[in-house]
Amino acid sequence: MGVEIRVEGLTKAFGSQTIWQDVSLTLPAGEISVLLGPSGTGKSVFLKSLVGLLKPNRGHIWVGDRDLPYLPESQLYETRKLFGVLFQDGALFGSMNIFDNVAFPLREHTKKSESEVKRIVMEKLELVGLLGAEGKLPGEISGGMKKRAGLARALVLDPEILLVDEPDSGLDPVRTAYLNQTMIDLNAELNQTFLIVTHDINTARTVPDNIGLLFRRELVMFGPREMLLSSEEPVVRQFLNARRVGPIGMSEEKDVSELEAEAKMGMDVGKLPPIPPQQMPTTGRIRPAQHAPGAWCAAHGVTPPPGSFIDELGRNWVEEWPRYVAAMSSPVGGHQIGGPQIGDQQVAGQQQPPGARY
Numbered sequence: 422m423g424v425e426i427r428v429e430g431l432t433k434a435f436g437s438q439t440i441w442q443d444v445s446l447t448l449p450a451g452e453i454s455v456l457l458g459p460s461g462t463g464k465s466v467f468l469k470s471l472v473g474l475l476k477p478n479r480g481h482i483w484v485g486d487r488d489l490p491y492l493p494e495s496q497l498y499e500t501r502k503l504f505g506v507l508f509q510d511g512a513l514f515g516s517m518n519i520f521d522n523v524a525f526p527l528r529e530h531t532k533k534s535e536s537e538v539k540r541i542v543m544e545k546l547e548l549v550g551l552l553g554a555e556g557k558l559p560g561e562i563s564g565g566m567k568k569r570a571g572l573a574r575a576l577v578l579d580p581e582i583l584l585v586d587e588p589d590s591g592l593d594p595v596r597t598a599y600l601n602q603t604m605i606d607l608n609a610e611l612n613q614t615f616l617i618v619t620h621d622i623n624t625a626r627t628v629p630d631n632i633g634l635l636f637r638r639e640l641v642m643f644g645p646r647e648m649l650l651s652s653e654e655p656v657v658r659q660f661l662n663a664r665r666v667g668p669i670g671m672s673e674e675k676d677v678s679e680l681e682a683e684a685k686m687g688m689d690v691g692k693l694p695p696i697p698p699q700q701m702p703t704t705g706r707i708r709p710a711q712h713a714p715g716a717w718c719a720a721h722g723v724t725p726p727p728g729s730f731i732d733e734l735g736r737n738w739v740e741e742w743p744r745y746v747a748a749m750s751s752p753v754g755g756h757q758i759g760g761p762q763i764g765d766q767q768v769a770g771q772q773q774p775p776g777a778r779y
């Protein structure tokens with residue numbers, strides 16, 4: 422079971438360069454959160470601060486009752502064991518094969534026997550779909566496989582929190598989709614708290630429970646996926662619509678005259694596209710921390726954009742959800758191929774869950 426992380430008033434500067442200030446957010450236990458932001462806004466610096474590799478200038482990072490920036494070295498070392506981190510480049514040792522790369526943290530930080538190490542490494546390689554590749558060197562496998570090997574290594578000490586920095590960097594859209602599915606399946610099985618930094622808007626729109634956006638040295642917004650995907654805030658809309666028009670310019674912020682010129686020409690950040698159904702685990706099971714589709718909008722009286730929560734088969738997942746949940750929790754629900762029905766359609770086994778598109 423993952424743990425909650427509560428960030429309060431966090432500020433980080435390098436010399437006179439403030440990277441971000443007064444950042445507050447809560448990563449709910451077991452939920453998947455995504456952090457977005459234009460290049461150079463300090464997303465990687467934020468991840469490194471969370472895991473204690475960089476010290477913030479001000480503020481708090483509560484992991485349970487421990488305030489990470491102020492822990493003595495010995496306790497910091499212990500608390501870091503709660504985290505698994507996948508860095509942008511996978512950070513694999515080029516001279517070690519995949520098995521030894523994944524085994525590295527176990528051999529370094531535990532006193533487990535080699536047979537125990539082998540059992541754990543093979544279990545993690547199986548989780549990320551890399552069984553059979555253990556004898557290969559990083560230079561002999563594809564970029565997607567390197568990411569998955571990095572993921573297996575991040576998981577090997579059974580962390581409660583998984584931080585993933587740009588899993589999609591250098592990957593084609595199909596491999597990105599597979600890696601996203603792997604992370605969703607991992608979260609469904611292990612229920613860790615996830616924070617994923619990404620530039621991929623499709624990932625941000627379909628994978629997480631929560632989205633945050635850093636811009637102009639601040640956290641513009643952080644909250645449930647539906648909150649950001651229905652937000653009227655221009656920066657959020659521009660970013661999540663991947664538009665050129667809006668407050669975000671090529672080198673960060675547009676000036677007033679540029680914005681006035683856009684307004685005069687009638688250019689705006691565009692209509693909100695429909696909120697897509699959230700991508701589900703391949704089993705079709707509901708993740709332990711997953712929220713019902715449309716729940717946030719309903720609770721806050723927000724009308725989602727037209728066409729929201731409808732999948733490519735035309736099913737509206739706000740309407741289907743109660744039956745889906747009932748079917749999945751019935752004794753045969755998640756186990757039997759071709760078992761429970763939604764309306765005239767099967768929901769388990771061969772039936773595609775909402776958001777399953779790959």
Ligand SMILES: Nc1ncnc2c1ncn2[C@@H]1O[C@H](COP(=O)(O)OP(=O)(O)OP(=O)(O)O)[C@@H](O)[C@H]1O
Nearest residue numbers: 435440458459460461462463464465466467587620
């Ligand atoms: N150790 C460091 N010392 C000084 N400046 C740093 C250090 N690490 C990062 N920075 C600066 O902090 C800023 C934010 O960098 P960071 O890598 O966190 O951005 P990012 O949002 O992850 O960017 P991208 O999306 O392009 O990966 C940059 O200006 C970078 O040069």
